[in-house]
Amino acid sequence: MKTSLLLLACLTLASLCEIRGADTPRAELIGRQVPNFILPSVTGKEIALADYPEIDFLVFVFLGTECPIGNSYIPQLNELSRKYPKEKVRFVIINANLSDSADEIKKHAREYKLRLPVLIDHDQISVDILGATRTPEAFILDRRRTIQYVGRIDDRIGYRFKRAEANRSDLEEALKELIDGNLPSVKTTEPEGCRITRKADRAKNGNVTDASHIA
Structure with missing residues (x-):
């Protein structure tokens, strides 16, 4: 119910929101x-990219605790992670939202039954490295x-x-094509969701929440 109400608010406010705020064009991220x-x-454990040397494909998905579009995709992400063998494909969630405390992120993972590793990135290291701008x-x-693919999960939910x-x-x-030994036929797509507020933006605009930047 909470997710449905938030999603309705997201759709209602869409016309008031900015279209996109990427620092790097997604096509330039490929490769x-x-x-x-x-x-x-x-869980308190530190996880490094280097911890997965034998994994063929790593899938990072950025989520926030309050983004209705992202929350709607959690069951699907859990299902996708079960669909592929863990020795070949690993799904990892990253929360880089400045407005989400560590306790809130832990509570969110429990309440939404996230079955994937959830990493906390308040320093936005991963955002800088990967070029993420939205959740999801x-x-x-x-x-x-x-990087072989960047963008939305699918086109089921939008503003x-x-x-x-x-x-x-x-x-x-994209994942299936890569597993089959091919490059993705579609390498980039435009994600629709809540903007990840950067530290510089927060300092300039005040203490805004990431979910308030929905488009």
């Missing part, structure tokens, strides 16, 4: 090799840890619509 970084998880926003890294089924499951299609 970028990602350096190692280390972040704390909600997905990144697929290959074994060399180069002004919610479909029963997606027309195209962009993240999964």
